[in-house]
Amino acid sequence: MLTIKNLQAGIEGKRILNGINLDIKAGEVHAIMGPNGSGKSTLASVLAGRQDYEVTGGSVEFLGKDLLELSPEERACEGLFLAFQYPVEIPGLSTTNFIKTAVNEIRKYHGEKPLDAVGFLRLMKEKMALMNIDQSLLSRPLNEGFSGGEKKRNEIFQMAMLQPRLAILDETDSGLDIDAIRIVANGVNKIHSKENAVLVVTHYQRLLDYIVPDFVHVLYNGRIVKSGTKELALELEEKGYDFIKNEIDVTEQVG
Amino acid sequence: MCYLFIIQNRGIIKKGSVYTFLYKQVRIFVAMKTETTQLHKTNGMKDGLSPIENAVLNDYKYGFVTDIESDSAPKGLSEDIVRFISAKKNEPEWMLEWRLKAYRHWLKMEEPQWANIKYPAIDYQDIIYYSAPKQKINPESLDQIDPELRRTFEKLGISLDEQKRLTGVAVDAVVDSVSIGTSFKKQLSELGIIFCSMSEAIQEHPELIKKHLSSVVPITDNYFAALNAAVFSDGSFCYIPRGVRCPMELSTYFRINAENTGQFERTLIVAEEGSYVSYLEGCTAPMRDENQLHAAVVELIAFDNAEIKYSTVQNWYPGDKQGNGGIYNFVTKRGICQGINSKISWTQVETGSAITWKYPSVILKGDNSIGEFYSVAVTNNHQQADTGTKMQHIGKNTKSRIVSKGISAGVSNNSYRGLVHVNKKAVNARNFSQCDSLLLGDKCGAHTFPYIEVRNNTAVVEHEATTSKIGEDQIFYCNQRGIDTETAVALIVNGFAKEVMNQLPMEFAVEAQKLLAISLEGSVG
Ligand SMILES: Nc1ncnc2c1ncn2[C@@H]1O[C@H](COP(=O)(O)OP(=O)(O)O)[C@@H](O)[C@H]1O
Numbered sequence: 001m002l003t004i005k006n007l008q009a010g011i012e013g014k015r016i017l018n019g020i021n022l023d024i025k026a027g028e029v030h031a032i033m034g035p036n037g038s039g040k041s042t043l044a045s046v047l048a049g050r051q052d053y054e055v056t057g058g059s060v061e062f063l064g065k066d067l068l069e070l071s072p073e074e075r076a077c078e079g080l081f082l083a084f085q086y087p088v089e090i091p092g093l094s095t096t097n098f099i100k101t102a103v104n105e106i107r108k109y110h111g112e113k114p115l116d117a118v119g120f121l122r123l124m125k126e127k128m129a130l131m132n133i134d135q136s137l138l139s140r141p142l143n144e145g146f147s148g149g150e151k152k153r154n155e156i157f158q159m160a161m162l163q164p165r166l167a168i169l170d171e172t173d174s175g176l177d178i179d180a181i182r183i184v185a186n187g188v189n190k191i192h193s194k195e196n197a198v199l200v201v202t203h204y205q206r207l208l209d210y211i212v213p214d215f216v217h218v219l220y221n222g223r224i225v226k227s228g229t230k231e232l233a234l235e236l237e238e239k240g241y242d243f244i245k246n247e248i249d250v251t252e253q254v255g
Numbered sequence: 256m257c258y259l260f261i262i263q264n265r266g267i268i269k270k271g272s273v274y275t276f277l278y279k280q281v282r283i284f285v286a287m288k289t290e291t292t293q294l295h296k297t298n299g300m301k302d303g304l305s306p307i308e309n310a311v312l313n314d315y316k317y318g319f320v321t322d323i324e325s326d327s328a329p330k331g332l333s334e335d336i337v338r339f340i341s342a343k344k345n346e347p348e349w350m351l352e353w354r355l356k357a358y359r360h361w362l363k364m365e366e367p368q369w370a371n372i373k374y375p376a377i378d379y380q381d382i383i384y385y386s387a388p389k390q391k392i393n394p395e396s397l398d399q400i401d402p403e404l405r406r407t408f409e410k411l412g413i414s415l416d417e418q419k420r421l422t423g424v425a426v427d428a429v430v431d432s433v434s435i436g437t438s439f440k441k442q443l444s445e446l447g448i449i450f451c452s453m454s455e456a457i458q459e460h461p462e463l464i465k466k467h468l469s470s471v472v473p474i475t476d477n478y479f480a481a482l483n484a485a486v487f488s489d490g491s492f493c494y495i496p497r498g499v500r501c502p503m504e505l506s507t508y509f510r511i512n513a514e515n516t517g518q519f520e521r522t523l524i525v526a527e528e529g530s531y532v533s534y535l536e537g538c539t540a541p542m543r544d545e546n547q548l549h550a551a552v553v554e555l556i557a558f559d560n561a562e563i564k565y566s567t568v569q570n571w572y573p574g575d576k577q578g579n580g581g582i583y584n585f586v587t588k589r590g591i592c593q594g595i596n597s598k599i600s601w602t603q604v605e606t607g608s609a610i611t612w613k614y615p616s617v618i619l620k621g622d623n624s625i626g627e628f629y630s631v632a633v634t635n636n637h638q639q640a641d642t643g644t645k646m647q648h649i650g651k652n653t654k655s656r657i658v659s660k661g662i663s664a665g666v667s668n669n670s671y672r673g674l675v676h677v678n679k680k681a682v683n684a685r686n687f688s689q690c691d692s693l694l695l696g697d698k699c700g701a702h703t704f705p706y707i708e709v710r711n712n713t714a715v716v717e718h719e720a721t722t723s724k725i726g727e728d729q730i731f732y733c734n735q736r737g738i739d740t741e742t743a744v745a746l747i748v749n750g751f752a753k754e755v756m757n758q759l760p761m762e763f764a765v766e767a768q769k770l771l772a773i774s775l776e777g778s779v780g
């Protein structure tokens with residue numbers, strides 16, 4: 001579904017990603033872990049098409065298309081979804097209107113008719129029940145005055161509404177207490193199927209207790225330095241990132 | 256003296272409920288009727304211009320000229336022209352005297368220079384002051400209207416008879432200078448409501464006109480008001496008798512048609528004790544590469560317990576992307592809350608004109624009276640707007656509320672200028688002002704000039720102001736959900752303007768939202 005080859009990217013002349021290789025197939029859950037500043041959010045942003053970042057090398061194929069050639073909205077319409085680490089606020093714009101616009105823009109891209117009010121409400125109700133989210137939140141302006149947990153839940157709700165093929169969750173667990181993490185993880189698990197894939201970006205292992213990954217990758221200094229199964233996450237938790245850092249820094253010095 | 260002065264800076268402000276799906280779509284204003292499907296992504300770099308400069312590539316969509324034989328005065332202004340206009344309109348002697356008095360006063364006045372706008376000197380002798388579309392018959396019903404003119408209406412999307420059937424909005428259309436068709440008159444007259452052209456009112460209701468005309472905006476009030484009084488060609492008159500709630504929105508459609516004609520319309524609304532009326536004015540003008548002068552006067556009078564709600568959607572031709580042409584819009588709008596518990600509310604959505612100079616005001620004379628001003632002003636390309644309001648508190652317990660949302664794009668300049676004046680005798684006056692500016696790009700300007708004069712120490716005056724920019728992160732967030740940049744800007748801007756848009760009559764809200772989006776097409780990439 002997603003094939004990243006030797007991806008290099010940076011911002012304002014600064015190299016951040018130094019050759020990422022990653023292959024994600026439909027139905028899989030991958031986790032990317034790594035210390036702060038290792039480039040996790042940068043990777044997510046580059047995949048979503050944020051223009052501030054400059055891709056200087058490598059390739060990304062998504063569902064048979066050259067992802068890097070597509071505009072951010074085309075990527076979204078092709079089925080790539082990013083749950084933001086810091087969702088933005090849009091004062092005055094009701095969350096429901098925003099989501100309705102998004103749903104219908106994506107339908108338009110695929111040559112489908114927009115959902116009418118009845119159809120949209122039906123879809124909303126179904127996903128609200130699934131995600132355990134309150135109607136009152138959705139009638140408020142987008143993310144304005146939302147608590148950290150509400151913002152993250154809103155991201156996952158949008159994901160449920162838009163039904164992406166690949167969802168990238170950027171530190172969706174950060175700032176959440178354990179109950180909120182469980183709700184968010186449950187939501188993700190409910191939507192996950194054989195047809196779609198999830199890429200979980202996280203600093204801590206605890207989210208992975210609830211969203212169980214098939215593969216875990218460790219990102220350090222803009223490179224995937226170690227890949228394994230969910231046991232790798234537990235090892236990281238136990239030994240901390242320092243053990244990876246030491247391992248890598250030593251190797252690099254030797255090299 | 257006591258006033259509370261709060262300057263608050265909030266975060267980035269964005270746009271709102273664009274396509275509220277519960278809204279009924281009524282096509283009244285062609286001005287706003289454009290294919291939203293064209294909103295798709297033609298953004299990105301055009302001709303090496305930045306996306307923001309592409310704002311300039313946004314063309315005016317209502318520029319068409321109707322070919323109707325017109326019946327014009329020669330160019331220029333003199334006593335003879337004033338007499339010509341008055342004679343053309345078959346006016347009584349007192350009206351001619353009133354005009355001449357205004358003209359003579361105007362001669363002694365100077366054009367105001369204090370506004371934050373720049374434009375080449377206007378040659379008042381190079382303007383045609385009267386141009387009436389020729390009517391073969393005096394239309395008694397809409398069916399008798401010149402077919403060419405009716406096609407104009409169709410292009411404008413205000414097909415009067417269609418509206419009659421579908422919307423229940425009474426429209427009194429003014430093309431150039433003469434009121435063409437007045438619908439719904441019969442239904443209104445059964446309630447004693449008078450809704451007609453100003454010319455007709457002068458003939459049919461001279462006592463009402465003599466009593467109220469220029470009682471709020473004196474003919475000597477300001478340069479443009481004096482000019483208007485001398486040469487005004489038509490406008491609307493609306494009279495709501497005691498205790499009557501006008502059952503429908505009243506609407507006038509203004510449109511400047513002939514070349515080199517200034518449009519000087521004059522509107523007067525009188526709401527007697529305990530009455531209510533909601534009035535909507537919409538405007539477009541054809542594209543011309545010369546500037547056209549528009550100097551209107553609107554007067555509102557609300558007696559005891561009466562309420563007037565006046566909404567404007569202004570979409571005059573703003574000029575091309577290099578700043579050539581466009582309407583110079585110098586308008587004097589003022590209402591007086593004459594009676595106790597009366598209320599006047601101005602709502603304006605200003606997206607057009609090369610220059611806007613406009614300060615709808617309320618004189619709060621009656622005790623407990625309320626004045627409101629809700630404004631969205633959009634400037635793009637080379638447009639300049641200096642607009643705001645004046646709230647004059649005279650009666651006891653008077654309240655005013657000002658909500659101004661300025662949106663600037665391109666290389667435009669957008670100024671809010673407001674005065675809150677509390678008189679010595681205005682015990683317990685309350686004012687709240689909120690002035691927010693939203694910038695699209697970094698070549699445009701937003702300016703706020705709030706003036707506060709408080710002469711009574713029981714007054715509470717609050718002012719809040721914010722300036723924000725549409726953030727790239729907001730656009731990216733929308734993009735990531737499959738929403739292209741044009742649509743994202745429209746969403747963000749409408750969210751920003753929501754509080755004002757909510758004041759518009761339901762039928763017009765959706766169209767006005769579209770108009771905002773259209774005015775800003777291509778402003779951010
Ligand atoms: N917009 C930016 N401008 C400059 N440096 C940036 C920017 N975004 C990220 N960086 C830098 O790139 C590195 C990786 O950041 P990020 O991808 O946010 O890491 P992570 O998400 O793993 O914590 C950091 O050193 C960070 O300071």
Ligand SMILES: [Mg+2]
Nearest residue numbers: 040041085171
């Ligand atoms: Mg991060």
